[in-house]
Amino acid sequence: MLLQESGPGLVKPSETLSLTCFVSGGSLGSSSYYWAWIRQPPGEGLEWIGNLYHGGHTYYKPSLKSRVTMSVDTSKNQFSLNVTSVTAADTAVYYCARVSRLPSRGDVADSWGQGTLVTVSS
């Protein structure tokens, strides 16, 4: 399974960041896994943004919840991330990932896109 992020590399402050993750070699509709967005500011660590589950249910990190929306388009085999009212603090490499549910072992992000750098700047 391959994942590929796409979207603008430059977004102005206060505008909306929109990214898409295209999934090839697999289906978006399995209950054995779900989808996630994870980001990494330049030179920093990883931050888990949220999850998109089978059936369209979502979970967002509370500190980002008011600005984040995730959705899926199964007809196009892709899912998306929107972050509104961006600031420089949202500058990061954004990764999409598949998260597998492993009985008695937890959930693990076992397939990642290559990442896309989004810079917030005027």
Place this chain on the structure above:
Amino acid sequence: DIQMTQSPSALSASVGDRVTITCRASQTIDKYLNWYQQRPGKAPKVLIYGAFSLQSGVPSRFTGAKSGTDFTLTISSLQPEDFATYYCQQSYNVPYTFGQGTKLDIK
């Protein structure tokens, strides 16, 4: 949120060395702990999941262990391709959280 604290933040070692990285959780996370390797400019890659299980295709020199809320990743004999940054991540509770990373470089 569950805090994950890795140590050390950086580590210098030589090819053939045995190295251990530690990750401490701020509360119990059972065995829901994953380890990732990230090379510069690349996406993270899972090495160990569920604290102990080796991901398919990952060399057996990587092992995971657990003692209470302390978790370790050991590389038994460093190879040149192992010089990278390593992250732990808990999947016990959302929001899932990562350690701050351990950068392993060549001495």
